Amino acid sequence: MRMRSSDNVLKRKQANKMSVGLKLPLAVLTDSYKATHYLQYPPSSKMVAYGEFRSGYARDKADTRLVFHGMRYLVEQYLSRQWTESDVTQADTFFRTHMGPDNSKFPFPRGMFLKFVNENQGYFPVKLECLQEGTCIHPHVPVYQITSEGEYSTLCTFMETLLTMVWYPTTVATLSRRCRDLIEEAFEKTVDLGRESPLLGSRLHDFGFRGCTCVEQSILGGTAHLLNFDGTDTLSAAYYAQFVLNNGVPVASSVPATEHSVMTAWATEKEAIDNMLEHFGAGIFSVVMDSYDYAEALSEVLPSVAAKKVEKGGFMILRPDSGDPLEAVLAALHAAEKVFGADVNQKGYKVPRGCGVIQGDGIGYDSLSKIIDGVVEAGFSLEACAFGMGGGLLQRVNRDTMSFATKLSHIVYKDGSTADLMKAPKSDPSKASLPGILAVRRVDGVPTAFPADAPEMQHVDNLLQVVYDGRPCKDDWEDFTGVRRRVAEEWSALPKTANVISHGLRHKMVQIAHDRRVSAEN
Incomplete structure (x- = not known):
């Protein structure tokens, strides 16, 4: 549903307020060599480039699904910003000093x-198409396509550096979703309501803000995680998702929790926990238990506060923060069972009464899987466990985690001749790119790459939608709730692997490779 114009103005104002950049001239938000490419490309009247992920998460070949997310932020915060003459002047001053060893002047366009500052109101003169936020795909499906024409054709890949940054929120969203798969499977096995349990959304909590390199990273990564879960301590992401992406509707939650500084500020851990019970005992609260001696805290301190905790009636979460993660979790569960008792649910697994555990130290995909298996093997329901993921969620990923790349795919030369372009390195065939102007449509529900002029694209919606066309043109981005819904529906429906390059596109790739070999031989 298209929003009222007044709503659109408000949303743009909110997005602008969220800007956290350093206000650098847009001309320097790229790689140095990009500034010189306008002189290196052959004379042309049109260029097209596209971006793709070339592998599944961490090169996983058994499950290559990924969650595309984050382009809205890049469009609103950067591509839609108007350049000014001052930006160009500042860039000129900079590039005059950005010289090589021979002190030659560094070129930039x-x-x-x-020209576009004066003739296009300062808007960067390209067209950008991309998949909808939250679209679930496989590697090699184009996630965006950028087109430049006329005198601006050689600027096609100037914005590649910024647009490539979509790798980060997409990678975090994918990792978070894969973790949810692990948790969902265990919930289905050990929790009475299975995947329908309202607890599931809070089982993986974002602890990653302090491990981020900057506030902007926390927003992008933290929001990506919130596509899959509603638990977070990364307030920057929770606020951005709620007020910029979701029309003020809340999307995230947390609970009062101690840290070691709180625990050690009191004379004893018992006093610290008593204070928590006074303030938060009727609700859900978390207490870190290993400031001194974790085993003693479980065997001595926990029983000493049990009566008051039961009287208050709330839910106490025990948090270990050192030692072997699986051993620490099991120790907390056994202690909770001993002190408060446990019930056996309908599926035959133990659920401690009014007490659980959250493990936030050393959590990654592999360790999460190991802990879940250990908890289930010990006979406990996973509803008694939650997990906190910090650096493993927002920091321990990079562009190579899913091998993101942008490549030029089509050119119209000045004389009117055209060429579909394709990178095909002999030394690494996995880095081959797709040729031509591209489109994406679903084949049996699976997003698949086609030549844009393929017969199969006739009378079919292209999943690559225009979001910027020489100026901002999209003011009806789907709200965050809708994007969440898309992720949940498409992820579970998508096969874990699929052939996503259409027959026509693959034939074109083979033909281009053949023609290149023939040309080289001659």
């Missing part, structure tokens, strides 16, 4: 920049 100053004339083109000034």
Whole structure:
């Protein structure tokens, strides 16, 4: 549903307020060599480039699904910003000093920049198409396509550096979703309501803000995680998702929790927990238990506060923060069972009464899987466990985790001749790119790459939708609730692996490779 114009203005104002950049000239938000490419490309009247992920998460070949997310942020915060003459002047001053060893002047397309500042209200002169936020795909499906024409054609890949940054929220969203798969499977096995349990959304909590390199990273990564879970301590992401992406509707939650500084500020851990019970005992609260001696805290301190905890009636979460993660979790569960008792649910697994555990130290995909298996093997329901993921969620990923790349795929030369372009390195065939102007449609529900002019694309919606066309043109981005819904529906429906390059596109790749070999031989 298209929003009222007044709502659109408000949303743009909110997005602008969220800007956390350093206000650098847009001309320097790229790689140095990008500034010189306008002189390196052959004379042309049109260029097209696209971006893709070339592998599944961490090269996993058994499950290559991924969750595309984050382009809205890049479009609103960067691509839609108007350049000014001051931006170009500042860039000119910089590039005059950005010289090589021979002190030669570093070139940049100053004339083109000034031209679109004066003739296009400062908007960067390209068209950008991309998949909808939250679309679930496999590697090699184009996630965006950028087109430049006329005198600006050689600026096609100038914004590649910024647009490539979509790798980060997409990778975090994918990792978070894979973790949810692990948790969902265990819930289905050990929790009475299975995947329908309202507890499931809080089982993986984002602890990653303090491990981020900057506030902007926390927003992008933290929001990506919130596509799959509603538990977070990364307030920057929770606020952004709620007020910029979801029309003020809340999307995230947390609970009062101690840290070691709180525990050690009191004379004893018992006093610290008594204070928590006074303030939060009727609700859900978390207490870190290993400031001194974790085993003693479980065997001596926990029983000493049990009566008061039961009287208050709330839910106490025990948090270990050192030692072997699986051993620490099991120790907490056994202690909770001993002190408060446990019930056996309908599926035959133990659920401690009014007490659980959250493990936030050393959590990654592999360790999460190991802990879940250990908890289930010990006879406990996973509803008694939650997990906190910090650096393993927002920091321990990079562009190579799912091998993201942007490549030029089509050119119209000045004389009107055209060429579909394809990178095909002999030394690493996995880095081959797709040729031509591309489109994406579903085949049996699976997003699949096609040549844009393929017969199969006739009368079919292209999943690559225009979100910027020489100026901002999209003011009806789907709200965060809708994106969440898309992720949940598409992820479970998508096969774990699929052939996503259409027959026509694959034939074109083979033909281009053949023609290149013939040309080289001659």
